[in-house]
Amino acid sequence: DAKTTQPNSMESNEEEPVHLPCNHSTISGTDYIHWYRQLPSQGPEYVIHGLTSNVNNRMASLAIAEDRKSSTLILHRATLRDAAVYYCILRDVAGKSTFGDGTTLTVKP
Amino acid sequence: GAVVSQHPSWVICKSGTSVKIECRSLDFQATTMFWYRQFPKQSLMLMATSNEGSKATYEQGVEKDKFLINHASLTLSTLTVTSAHPEDSSFYICSATAGRWDTQYFGPGTRLTVL
Numbered sequence: 001d002a003k004t005t006q007p008n009s010m011e012s013n014e015e016e017p018v019h020l021p022c023n024h025s026t027i028s029g030t031d032y033i034h035w036y037r038q039l040p041s042q043g044p045e046y047v048i049h050g051l052t053s054n055v056n057n058r059m060a061s062l063a064i065a066e067d068r069k070s071s072t073l074i075l076h077r078a079t080l081r082d083a084a085v086y087y088c089i090l091r092d093v094a095g096k097s098t099f100g101d102g103t104t105l106t107v108k109p
Numbered sequence: 110g111a112v113v114s115q116h117p118s119w120v121i122c123k124s125g126t127s128v129k130i131e132c133r134s135l136d137f138q139a140t141t142m143f144w145y146r147q148f149p150k151q152s153l154m155l156m157a158t159s160n161e162g163s164k165a166t167y168e169q170g171v172e173k174d175k176f177l178i179n180h181a182s183l184t185l186s187t188l189t190v191t192s193a194h195p196e197d198s199s200f201y202i203c204s205a206t207a208g209r210w211d212t213q214y215f216g217p218g219t220r221l222t223v224l
Contacts, residue, residue, distance in 0.1 A: 032210075034213070036215070041200070041218065041220070042217055042218065043113075043115075043202045043204075043215035043216050043217045043218045044153070044202070044204075044215045045215070046212055046213070046214060046215075049212070087152070087153075091213070094158070095141055095158075095206055095208070095210075095213070096143070096155065096158060097143070097155070097204075097213060098155060099145075099152045099153040099154070099155070100152060101152050102152055
């Protein structure tokens with residue numbers, strides 16, 4: 001299974017943008033890049049996903065490198081409710097997702 | 110987004126008993142459901158992939174006779190932890206998807222504590 005590498009933790013100030021990086025150098029041509037976030041004692045929540053092109057939705061933006069070996073999740077204005085563990089996941093042709101260690105995002109007021 | 114429920118949300122049982130956890134997709138038909146386990150301060154670990162009407166596919170190191178998975182309908186999958194022991198205490202999370210290219214939605218998780 002292709003792996004992802006993320007920083008263990010990041011901090012942000014409230015109302016400022018946050019860029020969460022993810023490296024996936026062994027990604028295959030058919031793997032989709034998904035981002036989820038998880039609050040303590042809850043199931044992961046879907047954030048965004050993409051294949052090759054940058055994507056935007058109401059929650060965030062996803063910037064995918066041209067070679068697809070890395071991606072960045074962008075939260076345009078962090079709020080206290082955005083504090084969570086963010087997982088960057090590669091989903092293979094079978095639809096299977098393998099979770100890495102994720103990034104714990106702390107948002108300071 | 111789509112909703113996936115789990116029942117129960119938490120359960121405490123004695124060592125040696127079996128526990129069944131249900132996972133339901135409430136507003137879509139889930140061709141595939143996944144079961145994960147998460148220990149404190151750790152990431153989710155995939156246990157098995159379940160397709161409706163067929164046998165589950167287990168990840169390496171997961172005992173299929175201990176973790177029985179049934180996916181009897183397009184909206185329901187069950188995980189039974191047989192002869193549970195304290196080391197099986199964990200947070201069990203299911204997810205469901207309508208297809209391999211569709212979004213994977215996660216349930217809220219079930220906290221299992223084995224005494």
